[in-house]
Amino acid sequence: MRLAAFFSVAVAVAAINTTQDPFEQWRGPEAGHVRGPCPFLNTFANHGFLPRSGKYITQKDLADGLFNAVHFDANISHFLFGFAVGTNPEPNSTWFSLDHLSRHNVLEHDASLSRVDAYVGHADVFNQQAFDETRSYWGDVVNVESGTASIISRMRTCKAANPKYSLSELGEGFILGETAAFISILGDAQSITVDKKLVEYLFQNERLPTKLGWKRSSTPFTTDLLLGNLDKVRLEYNKQLKSTLQRKRSGGFHLNGMVHHWR
Numbered sequence: 001m002r003l004a005a006f007f008s009v010a011v012a013v014a015a016i017n018t019t020q021d022p023f024e025q026w027r028g029p030e031a032g033h034v035r036g037p038c039p040f041l042n043t044f045a046n047h048g049f050l051p052r053s054g055k056y057i058t059q060k061d062l063a064d065g066l067f068n069a070v071h072f073d074a075n076i077s078h079f080l081f082g083f084a085v086g087t088n089p090e091p092n093s094t095w096f097s098l099d100h101l102s103r104h105n106v107l108e109h110d111a112s113l114s115r116v117d118a119y120v121g122h123a124d125v126f127n128q129q130a131f132d133e134t135r136s137y138w139g140d141v142v143n144v145e146s147g148t149a150s151i152i153s154r155m156r157t158c159k160a161a162n163p164k165y166s167l168s169e170l171g172e173g174f175i176l177g178e179t180a181a182f183i184s185i186l187g188d189a190q191s192i193t194v195d196k197k198l199v200e201y202l203f204q205n206e207r208l209p210t211k212l213g214w215k216r217s218s219t220p221f222t223t224d225l226l227l228g229n230l231d232k233v234r235l236e237y238n239k240q241l242k243s244t245l246q247r248k249r250s251g252g253f254h255l256n257g258m259v260h261h262w263r
């Protein structure tokens with residue numbers, strides 16, 4: 001009898017736990033809620049790891065939310081909060097809302113992987129055509145090489161379509177960091193690889209891919225890990241840019257002598 005009672009209580013508690021598990025508590029934004037250009041922060045708001053309204057996010061909200069969702073340590077959350085709070089148009093504010101991140105050329109930049117440029121349309125809303133171009137470079141696994149190839153392709157496409165195209169040094173750093181971050185958070189931060197399906201699921205649904213077997217990492221993610229992986233993406237980016245330039249030169253001039261002369 002006692003044992004049976006114990007088990008029925010345990011089952012009831014487990015059921016309550018499941019229904020309160022924020023990884024299972026996904027709800028899209030409602031009237032009055034705001035979202036922004038970052039697919040991950042939108043996702044965290046949809047799970048309630050961040051305020052579901054997307055508004056008035058404090059440093060503590062961000063640190064708690066990113067810790068619970070993806071095991072960020074306090075240092076990286078505080079580091080990123082510093083950037084985020086600078087997008088609030090009110091000076092010296094202690095919070096930001098997800099739509100503040102959309103302000104063009106503060107952090108929001110051209111050549112996004114899944115958004116159109118601000119010149120073309122809503123730079124904060126998922127755009128399937130842009131994302132289809134991005135993922136056409138990925139094999140089953142996204143890694144530093146294929147992740148970088150999609151960045152460079154999006155830069156070229158956006159530049160051709162947007163007479164106001166621009167990219168600051170900070171914007172470029174964010175682009176490289178965003179790719180380093182999505183691979184590390186959804187995949188393996190050590191080998192810098194991730195199953196393409198997990199990335200597609202998150203971008204397209206703004207939902208954590210637990211249904212596909214993704215789990216919060218048991219090891220913390222740190223500023224050093226982010227910046228280290230960003231450096232590796234930057235190295236590959238410089239390498240691919242250089243070889244594109246060489247191909248263009250030889251393709252454009254045909255004669256080796258002229259290429260030599262031009263240089």
Ligand code: HEM
Pocket residue numbers: 037038039040041070080081083084101102107108109110111112113114115174178179181182185
């Ligand atoms: C788990 C943590 C995070 C990950 C993995 C992540 C990843 C990404 C990715 C992959 C993009 C690019 C989307 C695209 O190009 O279509 C992006 C965009 C963005 N993220 Fe995050 N992010 C995270 C947290 C943050 C935080 C804490 C901030 C606060 C500063 C932030 C600010 C932004 C902004 C402003 C953009 C827009 C950039 C643009 O495309 O114009 N993100 N993020």
Ligand SMILES: *[C@@H]1O[C@H](CO)[C@@H](O)[C@H](O)[C@H]1NC(C)=O
Pocket residue numbers: 010013014017
């Ligand atoms: C319920 O959740 C808490 C904390 O998340 C955990 O410590 C506890 O073991 C869970 N209980 C059951 C019965 O699963």
Ligand SMILES: *[C@@H]1O[C@H](CO)[C@@H](O)[C@H](O)[C@H]1NC(C)=O
Pocket residue numbers: 075078079223
């Ligand atoms: C994160 O840690 C580094 C090294 O310990 C420190 O220099 C930096 O100020 C910290 N950043 C934040 C935002 O706390």
Ligand SMILES: *[C@@H]1O[C@H](CO)[C@@H](O)[C@H](O)[C@H]1NC(C)=O
Pocket residue numbers: 091092
């Ligand atoms: C913001 O803070 C700085 C430094 O503390 C101060 O000099 C400045 O007056 C503040 N600005 C406003 C609008 O409160």
